[in-house]
Amino acid sequence: MALGSLDPVTTARVVLILALLAGALFFTFVSMVGVIRLPDVYARAHTASQADTLGAGFGLAAVALTLGWQGASVKTAILLFFIFVTNPTAAHAVARAAFEDGNVPWTEGDERR
């Protein structure tokens, strides 16, 4: 059966799932590009904590939408909460460790590391 033959609510839901999945992949892709491309650990921590968190948010939203109204969907909300609380803290911990280790942040004109 094709997508068009479904009732509008389900169609909208499927489209939304696909859109969220695409968003998740896009932002995780941005995160990956950033982690590989950016010049030093602080700059990498930016994308690692932010683009990736947003990507995870989109991905989990797609999962919640797929599961629909059942007990398990609550777990995606819990997951989202944990990720939004722990991810920035983890990035902060890493950046702080780098700072305590004496890494000077890269600035314009420095050699790429």
Place this chain on the structure above:
Amino acid sequence: MSDTPGAGSDVDDAAAGSGDASDAPDVSDRPPIEPTYSGHDDRPHLSQIQRQQTPYTESQVIMSTVKVVAPFALTFGLFVTFHGADSPGGGFQGGAIAAAVVLMIAFAFGIDATREWFTNVVVVGLAVGGVLVFGGIGLVGLVDGGTFLEYARLPIPHPVKYGMEGVEILGIAPIVAGVLVGLFFLLAAGFDDRDGAGTETEIADATTDDATTEDDR
């Protein structure tokens, strides 16, 4: 790291709470310190060894996050333990998660504070108690004239199901949690908590009688 033993023990005393500051000769010698908003660097500097002995605490951001996350994580660990019967999980996994919570707290608050909170009695009690409960549940069947771990003879409703739950929850989970936390504490104590830390002789000392180190102090 060459350091005079005297300077090392000074910090040690202060940290240990005996705090008889009149013994510390260098306190009055220090230049008066102008209190600053965050004057970390104009304090008399600490050698590497001394710094190791200072209770190092994590940044308050990490501390607060651990404070928020820890109750949820422990609840989830116990949830996994309790729900081993009908969904993935069980005593082993739940016990490991609970132990991980203790580890998390140890990283945020420092090992000393954690050991003060999660005392030795609790650690050893969990491990030993778990084994005893597991064996005890097994022996009930034997006492009743059956075989070892014959849950059907337990004097409770749904004996088989709740017998298994009991073994998972009161037996395996505490053993795993207790042993993992115990191992963590053991490793964290390491070789270097004695004076002069970490040299070969110290490791040799650590394996000989403890009485010698009592004299050193």
Place this chain on the structure above:
Amino acid sequence: MAPVANGRVVVPIEDTATLRATVAHVAAAAADGDVSAIHFVYLASWRDDDPRIDDRRTTAQDLLADAADWARYDLEDADVSENGIEIETALIAEDVYLFGPRQYAERLHTYADEHGIGTVVLDPEYTPVGNTTLLQPMEFELASTPLSVREAPVDRPSRRERLVSEITGPRFATVFGGSLAFYLVLGDPTYPFDLVTGVATALVVAISLSQVSLDHDPTLRESPLRLVRGLIYVPSLLLEILKSNVVVARVILSPSLPIDPTMTRMRVLVGSGLPVTTLANSITLTPGTLTVRARDADLYVHTLIPWAREGLFDGGLERWTRFVFYGREAARLPTPRERDDCAVLQGPDADEPMPFAATDGGPELDTHHESDEDRAPDTAAEAAPTAPGHHEDGDRR
């Protein structure tokens, strides 16, 4: 009690189980003639201009009065006339949020200097709010001042008693309720097995973690309000994250990579503990800015692009955090730029040097023309400390 430097002592107090015994100990020392002046001080964990702190101030003042009264009773009981002995109380540090043991120690030291005091007597249970179970750093920080420190030789109540005293409090109820709610959300609230095990779980969690997770008792009026205001905050934060993520994604994906990373410092006006964590994590979550250090009230923020830096200095997130924790009227404050509370630490227009030395006693590092190749990252922290150099010319607010 061993002779005290000049007979004048300061006792920082807090509502602890051993406070009474500590006061008795100091009074006994005074009765023996070792101590001629006793100053009880309460270090405020709030700021003067916080809304609705009158209750806490009153509580603190009552506690101070109690401590002074106890000391006088003890002196009377020992048949010592109190005339020769000076008993003072003070509520200090109301002008600033205190962060961590170092600032507590510094405040105590300032007070001691002003009143010619040479000794600090610590209640063994004294734990400055925000640093649960961490007396040792406080003692260590005090040890690096010229003050001599001693701990009142009071029997600590055993662990069990301490836990029991925690169990009665609202903290226990809060953690218990939170844990039970979380458990029932995970499980099935209509299934009796889940109810029973949920209560058991919540009991275990509350007994073990209520004293770890909460610094002070949640109040019935303020805490739910904060929760509601937090829920208002979440959507606006999400929108902010989404918006800046798109901007940063464009920067990262553009072939020329037009980034301008700079370390900045911003002094924020939020309390220690959860408020500053919320702010730091919000800053980190918003793309383009990353909290690298949260040292007391100073947040060291790494910014990726100038656009994010401007947004940071506008202080929108700081205002939101103040709204969540202190209410609507507290959110009206000048931006960090107007307050002159922000600084750029790198680049041609750097205002301040990078605070490496302040963090690990390492060598002073110049910020931007430091060649990175000749300094392996691992050895920087171990290098010998140099002479005391710069410190923040912080106006202590």
Place this chain on the structure above:
Amino acid sequence: MSATVTAIEAALFVFVIATAVVTALARDVLSSIIVFGAYSLGMAALYTFYRAPDVALTEAAISAGVTTVLLLLTIAKTSRMNHEAVFERVDPTAALAVGGLCVVLLATVTQMPTVGDPTAPVYANPDVTGYYLENTYADTGVGNTVMAVLASYRGFDTFGEAVVVFGAGIATMLVLHREVFS
């Protein structure tokens, strides 16, 4: 599940093998441990994909949380050497020996049944697996067969394992000769 390898399986295999090789070859022990954490992430996803959530949960709880930390503590308390090179220099003889062993072991893989194959011995033997799968709920009243096997059918075995875990803890304490719990 067909016998062909799906996209996600292939990607996970590549990931797991890559992390395993890096873990083995990394010069610095600390980076080995960090990459080993990534390896456990891939393994957990793989277990999950093959519908072994119990194993995946164990992998997650033990490997991500506890093993990493215990290994870290061990190297922190002993000594860690810093090296310029990222990778270990490979000794050709040793590589040949290990490679040969791998080939021998991999040769047996072709003889293994595919995942979910109904003719695999583990399913085909009705006396053991079939019995567990069919009668667990009637016998014990629990839905998770893995747990029923562990705690009930093979309860004595599990008791032995629990005692082994306990004994291992005590033995470590004795070996380290630290009176931490005095």
Place this chain on the structure above:
Amino acid sequence: MSIADLAIAGGYTVGDVLLVGAAGFVVLALGMLYRAVVGPTMQDRVLAVNVLGTNTVVILALLGAALDEPTFLDIAIVYALLNFLMAIAVSKFTVERGGVL
């Protein structure tokens, strides 16, 4: 019938699409692995593994939705919690300060 079994186009179901999405996440994870391997600093490696952990959480959740096994979310929650432990533990150890605990 769960929405994961819903065929949308060319005989592929929503579950299939989610599985392909999960595979895409694994491929992205392979990219991050580059950073975990080459470093150059330890913090880079920790950071990369932390990102990998977040990715794994999403992969597990997607697998749970695609295969219609909601219990997989439990594993994802464990990872979300313990990934954080790993990040703070390792980052603390990468600071060459000794006596980290």
